[in-house]
Amino acid sequence: MKIVNSIQELKQILAGEKRENKRIGLVPTMGALHAGHLSLVKRCVAENDVCVVSVFVNPTQFNDKHDLETYPRTLEKDCALLETAGCHIVFAPTVEEMYPQPDTRTFDFGTVSNVMEGARRPGHFNGVAQIVSKLFYAVEPDNAYFGEKDFQQIAVIRALVKQLQLPVHIHACPILREADGLALSSRNTRLTPALRQKAPLIARTLKESITFAAGKSVQETIDYVVNTLNSDPDLRVEYYEIVDGNTLESIREWSDTDYAVGCITVYCGEVRLIDNIKY
Numbered sequence: 001m002k003i004v005n006s007i008q009e010l011k012q013i014l015a016g017e018k019r020e021n022k023r024i025g026l027v028p029t030m031g032a033l034h035a036g037h038l039s040l041v042k043r044c045v046a047e048n049d050v051c052v053v054s055v056f057v058n059p060t061q062f063n064d065k066h067d068l069e070t071y072p073r074t075l076e077k078d079c080a081l082l083e084t085a086g087c088h089i090v091f092a093p094t095v096e097e098m099y100p101q102p103d104t105r106t107f108d109f110g111t112v113s114n115v116m117e118g119a120r121r122p123g124h125f126n127g128v129a130q131i132v133s134k135l136f137y138a139v140e141p142d143n144a145y146f147g148e149k150d151f152q153q154i155a156v157i158r159a160l161v162k163q164l165q166l167p168v169h170i171h172a173c174p175i176l177r178e179a180d181g182l183a184l185s186s187r188n189t190r191l192t193p194a195l196r197q198k199a200p201l202i203a204r205t206l207k208e209s210i211t212f213a214a215g216k217s218v219q220e221t222i223d224y225v226v227n228t229l230n231s232d233p234d235l236r237v238e239y240y241e242i243v244d245g246n247t248l249e250s251i252r253e254w255s256d257t258d259y260a261v262g263c264i265t266v267y268c269g270e271v272r273l274i275d276n277i278k279y
């Protein structure tokens with residue numbers, strides 16, 4: 001496994017691979033890797049000749065400076081995990097390497113980037129689009145892998161690829177969960193033991209809401225999820241929306257779509273957790 005810090009070196013290595021018609025796969029990450037990330041890496045390794053994993057805490061997608069400063073950085077440990085997962089190239093650039101000058105591009109993807117996370121984290125998806133487009137230009141992958149935990153992010157990436165006409169296939173990978181249902185996340189390490197006990201209620205309630213939804217309206221199902229979670233003093237729902245999984249438009253009736261997805265953000269103490277479920 002090679003660890004590369006510069007775009008120039010990365011391009012040089014990949015040019016050799018491309019000359020031999022090798023399929024290149026990319027998994028973009030911000031590091032602090034866990035089994036959820038590694039499930040994407042394993043799929044990338046299985047479906048490509050060369051697996052590139054980027055590890056870069058992207059400043060432009062953080063709308064909260066404190067969140068950026070405290071984001072866990074564990075490159076050495078990440079590299080050890082990536083090596084065992086079969087990764088071929090770790091791309092770990094500095095901020096100066098990715099942003100030699102400020103990125104002034106503003107993207108407009110309409111609804112997919114304006115609702116839910118887009119409405120609550122101004123600039124977040126613009127920053128995601130900036131860094132992912134730069135990574136796509138640097139790697140020119142055939143395939144790129146993203147986790148469904150960040151459900152809205154995948155819709156934004158698909159819109160980005162369409163808008164920039166990039167020849168990359170986007171693959172959505174299922175959410176990896178702890179045994180108690182909690183979606184794996186780098187932020188879970190910030191939960192105190194007491195809050196860690198509470199956090200699985202999010203996934204459990206979403207799962208139970210599938211049974212609840214039979215014979216109930218969309219609004220009643222939303223109310224059920226929000227009220228159940230908010231009745232715990234340690235949990236505070238920021239939003240729960242049931243949307244069409246492609247357009248991310250909120251649905252009013254179950255018959256509005258055959259691909260309904262419930263997307264939630266909950267504060268567990270001070271830790272902001274996201275999850276989603278398909279109905």
Ligand code: AMP
Pocket residue numbers: 028029030031036037039040145146147148149150173174175176177183184185186
């Ligand atoms: P991040 O480092 O948080 O930007 O995540 C990098 C990639 O890993 C994103 O595509 C995430 O959606 C994905 N990911 C994070 N957690 C999980 C999980 N529990 N299951 C599957 N994919 C995940």
